[in-house]
Amino acid sequence: MALDADFRRQLEGYGLTTAEILYRLPDHPILLQSYxxxxxxxxxxxxxxxxxxxxxxxxxxxxxxxxxxxxxxLIRPAEFKAVDGMFRLH
Structure with missing residues (x-):
């Protein structure tokens, strides 16, 4: 079973980053736009x-x-624990 690329990145220390970018276009410098x-x-x-x-x-x-x-x-060391095996009940 392969790990999802985003999950693997989270295990490597990546976190979700959100940036609100305010910018001005040359033809409308008075207006502030958001991305x-x-x-x-x-x-x-x-x-x-x-x-x-x-x-x-x-x-x-x-x-x-x-x-x-x-x-x-999104994933912190206290929340994730490696498992050595898997047990099935019933």
């Missing part, structure tokens, strides 16, 4: 988010204004 980004990432360095923001600043026209980040590790 929501969500991915598994590692706190506190957030390499996936940094890679995405680097792509945004070099390839997209929207000028970044504000970025708010929330992160939650």
């Amino acid at each position: 929501l980004w969500q991915e598994y990432d590692v706190a506190p360095d957030f390499p996936n988010l940094r890679k995405f923001l680097d792509f945004w600043s070099h390839k997209l026209d929207g000028v970044l204004d504000t970025i708010r980040v929330a992160h939650q590790g």
Whole structure:
């Protein structure tokens, strides 16, 4: 039985990261627009988010204004315990 890729990443220390990105388009600089980004990432360095923001600043026209980040590790050591075997009743 193969592990799901997202579950494997959680075991490696990744947690769910959500970033609210506020940006301005060149043709409407007065308006502030919002983009929501969500991915598994590692706190506190957030390499996936940094890679995405680097792509945004070099390839997209929207000028970044504000970025708010929330992160939650979904699996903690106290909640996960490796099992040596499986027992079936009945």
